[in-house]
Amino acid sequence: MPTQPKGLSTVEAAVLGLLSVAPAHGFALARELSPNGTAPLFFTAQAPVVYRALSTLAERGLVARDHEEEGTSGPPRTVMKATRQGRAHLDEWLDRPVDKIRQVRLEFLLKLALLERLGRDPGPLVDAQYERLLPIYEKRLPGMTPTAPGFDRTLAIWHEENTGAVMRFLRRISSTR
Numbered sequence: 001m002p003t004q005p006k007g008l009s010t011v012e013a014a015v016l017g018l019l020s021v022a023p024a025h026g027f028a029l030a031r032e033l034s035p036n037g038t039a040p041l042f043f044t045a046q047a048p049v050v051y052r053a054l055s056t057l058a059e060r061g062l063v064a065r066d067h068e069e070e071g072t073s074g075p076p077r078t079v080m081k082a083t084r085q086g087r088a089h090l091d092e093w094l095d096r097p098v099d100k101i102r103q104v105r106l107e108f109l110l111k112l113a114l115l116e117r118l119g120r121d122p123g124p125l126v127d128a129q130y131e132r133l134l135p136i137y138e139k140r141l142p143g144m145t146p147t148a149p150g151f152d153r154t155l156a157i158w159h160e161e162n163t164g165a166v167m168r169f170l171r172r173i174s175s176t177r
Helices: 011-019 026-032 047-059 085-097 099-117 123-138 150-175
Strands: 061-071 075-082
Touching: 011 026, 011 047, 011 061, 011 075, 011 085, 011 099, 026 075, 047 061, 061 123, 075 085, 085 099, 085 123, 099 123, 099 150, 123 150
Parallel strands: none
Antiparallel strands: 061 075
């Protein structure tokens, strides 16, 4: 019996997202998420991690067997698909902005890539993401300013530049819709 879904890891979300686009077997998913695959270059996963994610998603009832497919060599391959529960769980994940600046580079970009593959408008997520990160952008780190001595200065400059770049990126992709 499937367990109640909890949060998705990034690899689980990628696998679930790909299976929401079209059913596939583990080998095809692993190939797509490999460095030489068709997935976006910013996100790759090794085959054992993809198979583990697929297994976890099946245990949780988020993906299920669709059919068997004869392989070119070896036993038949089990083609999996996202379940209704899986697609609903993916939708919740896709609609939720990330909480930290460092999550933009991987998790947020993965959400944008999956939204595009699913034919969904990324605008609401981009707008929600901007609003979520705005307080972080506007917040000064305690005691750390660009005029502070030593490493505090370095960290303050890093924070300003990094958060500023993310916010400019979000404004730019928001204005291109």
